[in-house]
Amino acid sequence: MLAPRFVARQLFVGVRRWNHTPAIPALSPVTEQDVAHFAKFLAPTSIFSTLGPNPIPISELSPYNNDWMGKYHGKATTVVKPKTTEEVSKIVKHCCERRIGIVPQGGNTGLVGGSVPIGNELILNLGSMSKVRSFDPVSGILVADAGCILQSLTDYVAPHNHIMPLDLGAKGSCQIGGNVATNAGGLRLLRYGSLHGSVLGLEVVLPDGTILDQLTTLRKDNTGYDLKQLFIGAEGTLGVITGVSLLTPPSPQASNNVILALPSFDNVLPLYKTVKQQLSEILSAFEFIDRTAYDLAVKHGQGRGLHDDEIEGAECFVLVETSGGRREHDEQKLNDLLENLLTSDEPLINTGVLSQNPAQFSSLWALREGVTEAVSKEGKAYKYDISVPLSTFKDVVDLTREHLKSKGLLHEKGVKHVIGYGHVGDGNLHLNVVADAYTLEIQNALEPFIYELVASHKGSVSAEHGIGAMKTHALHYSKSGVSIEWMKKLKQLFDPHGIMNPGKVLEMP
Amino acid sequence: MLAPRFVARQLFVGVRRWNHTPAIPALSPVTEQDVAHFAKFLAPTSIFSTLGPNPIPISELSPYNNDWMGKYHGKATTVVKPKTTEEVSKIVKHCCERRIGIVPQGGNTGLVGGSVPIGNELILNLGSMSKVRSFDPVSGILVADAGCILQSLTDYVAPHNHIMPLDLGAKGSCQIGGNVATNAGGLRLLRYGSLHGSVLGLEVVLPDGTILDQLTTLRKDNTGYDLKQLFIGAEGTLGVITGVSLLTPPSPQASNNVILALPSFDNVLPLYKTVKQQLSEILSAFEFIDRTAYDLAVKHGQGRGLHDDEIEGAECFVLVETSGGRREHDEQKLNDLLENLLTSDEPLINTGVLSQNPAQFSSLWALREGVTEAVSKEGKAYKYDISVPLSTFKDVVDLTREHLKSKGLLHEKGVKHVIGYGHVGDGNLHLNVVADAYTLEIQNALEPFIYELVASHKGSVSAEHGIGAMKTHALHYSKSGVSIEWMKKLKQLFDPHGIMNPGKVLEMP
Structure with a gap:
């Protein structure tokens, strides 16, 4: 039995990689000349590259090229860590002219491969933009650089008896810009609502390098279209968020x-x-x-x-x-x-x-x-982060279990457990299938079965994790053809050359 | 003294009208043939027109052509009141082909002339779409036709111990679709946040007649760009909202x-x-x-x-x-x-x-x-609905008073009072200048003085009332050139023929 399973797993890995790393479109790689150009306006400590006058080994770029789960692997030669919005603007402007792909990167704590390159795009890491710009202890309105770590901001507002409106497991590493770009949910959503309500303003560098300043600190402002909303949850595909203004609630006692x-x-x-x-x-x-x-x-x-x-x-x-x-x-x-x-x-x-x-x-x-930890100790987990009506939570878990049983996969050497847990208050179910090993057979039994089940309940195939590189092929289970068509039109309008986080959210054209 | 003042007032009225009723662009008027076309798929009771086989006197269209303040006056010959989203789609598709301007109209309770025609556009009144589509008493999620009156929805959810997340003075007439289209604020914003957070989904008929179905009932859904946000506060210039899904909070005890x-x-x-x-x-x-x-x-x-x-x-x-x-x-x-x-x-x-x-x-x-009522009993009021930092509320009132005094306008026969009141919690100040009469001199002393004062505090010239037809010329005081340019690009993308609520939010090209 060992040999066939081994083959099946190899195949499986191959299929996954093929699915998840489509070829990069006609974008330019970063060259020595590009690095030399960046060196004209960036500090030497803001450029990490295997190219140019001060090359570093590719291994030093590993924390930027690979996601924390070790699942997604980019091939960037160059990482830039600008310190100001103007620097971000200059980098993006140059990349636009040169048709170089850009991956905006925060804490790189995402779960869907949205924050690492698919190929050799430039990584634009926001980690060196980490200043609090202002905080008003009366209104609780905080304005911060995109690279501020969530925990640092929590600590910053705590002495003023305020808390951040979101809390995540990754709070020690994730950055507020990344939180906004991925519309992070987390543990406080039931009480404080989504970032579409808490974020009051954004500063965004658009794909041509233009700075869109909507960094208002107003709770109410009905003067035209609320452009900033488009960037909340766009996962860096429409522009680079460089600054965030948001409302922090008073601390509970x-x-x-x-x-x-x-x-x-x-x-x-x-x-x-x-x-x-x-x-x-x-x-x-x-x-x-x-x-x-x-x-x-x-x-x-x-x-x-x-x-x-x-x-x-x-x-x-x-x-x-x-x-x-x-x-x-x-x-x-x-x-x-x-x-x-x-x-x-x-x-x-x-x-x-x-x-x-x-x-x-x-x-x-x-x-x-x-x-989560118990599941990882028990076996290999197929994880689905879905939204379905509260009343169907148990049905979804039971139907998945029965489906696996009908395929003869529910046994000690196959799927051991099908479990459900999650945020009832938010309609968000974490459906985990715990198996002895990752196999193509189980994978094929689960997908598109689960996505179709979610679609039949008009649910979401990604409640809070986003689409990233992982689920672009599954977008249509939760969004109509018209919706996807309009997403593509917006992408085309903002980023006609397709340089901004290519291959994320929408499949490459 | 009487004659000169009379002249000044006449001039003033003239200037205001010129400012507020720019010429309609190259759009087609509604003809008898158009009315005949609508009659093919609309019930006779859904068409009100001075044209066609069953003409009515223009006076019967008065409640649709004029706003409730009697300040804005349209010249529409035809009002349609579709009963379904499909009917709305057919109307819009026809208007798109014929280049007929459309004014989506809810309860017509707005304060900035956004819901009446500037010229002879077709009025698409949502009042006959007034069904609750679903309500889940467990999650509190309500799905309703755009034409449901806010008070009716309040009454609908009350027996289930839920309340609407917004409350307005106009609740007996305003419609939920209009509330969403204007991003209405109101009395509960401090507690329940803005509609960008409460609205979970929208159904929108786009300017070419396509139905964009984003009427999800999910609290969490991170699958691509959050398109619906664009229509919240767009005042009907990007499409017609026909259905709304929103989260209603439990009633306080x-x-x-x-x-x-x-x-x-x-x-x-x-x-x-x-x-x-x-x-x-x-x-x-x-x-x-x-x-x-x-x-x-x-x-x-x-x-x-x-x-x-x-x-x-x-x-x-x-x-x-x-x-x-x-x-x-x-x-x-x-x-x-x-x-x-x-x-x-x-x-x-x-x-x-x-x-x-x-x-x-x-x-x-x-x-x-x-x-509000006291002010109207005391004299003629120049009303400004602005957002400024809380700490500047008094300064803004005092500076306005001093400015009027320096112009020699602060006396019993000129400006009698300058008062401030409003929502401290939301940073929203209602600045009212109460005068003996409306005069051009006072008007010119107030504008652009107040708008510039607001801009100097990075405030909003329209905190909750919107832009409508009234403030298109003042948009630049609160939004940067880049922001306005991108609003125009979005308008062009969604509505290339400029048929949807022309002359509102953005000045006509």
């Missing part, structure tokens, strides 16, 4: 959480409704974990599990978090909710455990956040 | 308010900071009224005033509203805030009055909302 064990998935939606009603404005997370995901998390030592008798008969779990302005009020609301739930004639939950201190609070979160 | 009298404007910002901190997530409004505005409201019987000794020495007033999930918690927070404010060593306020019942609650709001 208290956070609490509780884990609830449910006898049936059917109770999730009534429970969500009840919780929203009773916790109202202090509800900040409502996370779903199915039984298989929970068991895996506990098995691999993620967070604190409930007692055996507490989880007996539980089909799934929900983690509820509150964040509010006064601890005693929040605790009272949460205690009352639990009491109502447990004393109801037809209880929606079997049991509920309220965290009593910061360690328990973290431990409950670790159960939910640890699913 | 309790609302309270308090009016605070401040010894000095300098205290407004520290007070805002304190209030935000202490009321946190239940703060739903923070409205500013300067002393002159307050006195006018009281003089003209708007709402309940404070006692004379309570307002002695007060330079301005602030109305604070809370909306939260539990009455006793909210009241406790508000009481504690008041106690802290009044017992502080250096009190930010002179006095504060908390409403004790629904009647008092309404009465306090009436003070703030009644300023």
Whole structure:
């Protein structure tokens, strides 16, 4: 059995690479002359190149050419790290004239290969633009360079009792410009909404080098088309975001959480409704974990599990978090909710455990956040980040499992688990298929099956991760032909030479 | 003195009309043949025309041709009121082929002449598309025809304990499609954010008749460019919004308010900071009224005033509203805030009055909302709806007053009052200049003075009212040349024949 599987995996890898690294279109490579040109206006410490008077070994470009998962590999010879918007403008202008492809790069923490080159494009890394330009502690409006790291900004506004409107696992590395370019969601979306609402202004270098200054600090401005919205989620394909103005909310004074064990998935939606009603404005997370995901998390030592008798008969779990302005009020609301739930004639939950201190609070979160790590310890995961109607979460997981079973793939040496977890509040389901190994057979059983399933529910094949290089071929499952046609028209209008992050979001023409 | 003033007023009216009604470009008028064509697919009750087999007198088109202020007057011969998106598509396709200008019209409640024709364009009124398409009481996601009246939608979601994310004075007439097309702000923006965040999807008929279906009900969908954002605030110049999907928040269980009298404007910002901190997530409004505005409201019987000794020495007033999930918690927070404010060593306020019942609650709001009516009773008002940094609110009012004084215009027979009030939380100042009469001299003293003042603070010349036909000439005070150039490029891309709401937002080419 070993030889055939080995062959199948080789084939599989080959197919994936062919799918994901289409040939670069008629763009020019960076030459020594280009590097010499950049040296006229960039500091020597802003240019990293295997070409020109101070060549470095290609290995030193590895952190820029490869994504953090080790899945996508670019072949750039040159990385520039400008310090000002004017420098970005000059770089882009030159690349436009010379038809050199540009990959705008932030913290390079994306999951879909959007921030590394497909071929030998120039990497324009924003990491050296990392100044806070202004912060108004009264309005909470922050203006920052695109290269500011999310955690640094969180630390910057904290003494003023403000928080960033988004929070991600990658916060220690990801940059605010990249967050905006990818319309990052994360853990605070339920409470503070999307970046389309929080971002007040942007400064963008357009593909011809023009600086589009829409870096307003106004909450309300109805003077013409809201151009900045186009760049939020465009993944650097329409221009390079160099500055961001955004609204930061006041810090909550208290956070609490509780884990609830449910006898049936059917109770999730009534429970969500009840919780929203009773916790109202202090509800900040409502996370779903199915039984298989929970068991895996506990098995691999993620967070604190409930007692055996507490989880007996539980089909799934929900983690509820509150964040509010006064601890005693929040605790009272949460205690009352639990009491109502447990004393109801037809209880929606079997049991509920309220965290009593910061360690328990973290431990409950670790159960939910640890699913990712547990999955990677258990086997090889096929991960799908999808949006579907809340009511179909379980169906999508069950149908996928049945489909794999019908193909004879559900066994100890094939697919071991099909699990679902995610943000109920946002309609965002993480569907993970955990297998013994990556094989072409499983891959072909899953795609386009899952994409078609998502499309049948009018869902999204990428709820928060974006399209990048990975899903350009799957865009049509979530967007109509007319929508894609108009995306192409906008791309053509802003970037007629196709130099800006080529091959990302839209397939190359 | 009477004759010269009369002449000046006539001139003034003439100049305004010339400014605001530029010649229509090379578009075709609606003919009998066009009406006959519409009759092939529209019900007889969907066509109102002075032309064709069933002509009606032009006076019957008056409610469509004229705005509610009686300030803008169109000359349309024909109004169509389609019942379906397909009908809208057919109408637009025909107009595109025939180069007939189209004015998409909702409730016609705008303040800048955006919803009535400049010349004899066809009026496409959405009022007959007024069905709720779906509502999910769990997620709170509502999908509705563009012609649904805001109040009807409020009533529709109320039994499910949800509210609309926006609230306006015009809610009894304005339509959700118009709200979205104008990016309406209103009273709930501080709490629920802008429509760029609340709107999840749109269905739009593009200027060539194509239906762009982005009517998703997903909270998270990162699959390509967020095209729908372009139509939010485009005032119908890029396409006709026919359907809207939006997120409705759970209803608050309790609302309270308090009016605070401040010894000095300098205290407004520290007070805002304190209030935000202490009321946190239940703060739903923070409205500013300067002393002159307050006195006018009281003089003209708007709402309940404070006692004379309570307002002695007060330079301005602030109305604070809370909306939260539990009455006793909210009241406790508000009481504690008041106690802290009044017992502080250096009190930010002179006095504060908390409403004790629904009647008092309404009465306090009436003070703030009644300023508009008080102003209209006091004289003729030049109204400016601007966004400027919070810290400059008073300066902008004072500088305008001084400027008018320096021109010798501040006297009983000229400008009587210069007042400021508005949404501190949103940075939105309503600057009103109340005069004995509209005169060219005052007009010329105010413009471009105020627009330049706004521009010097990087503010917005239209915070929430939009550009419409009224402010196309002033767009450049708030948007850079590059921004305006890109708006024009987008207009050209979507509407190459310039048929869609011509002369609005952008001046005609």
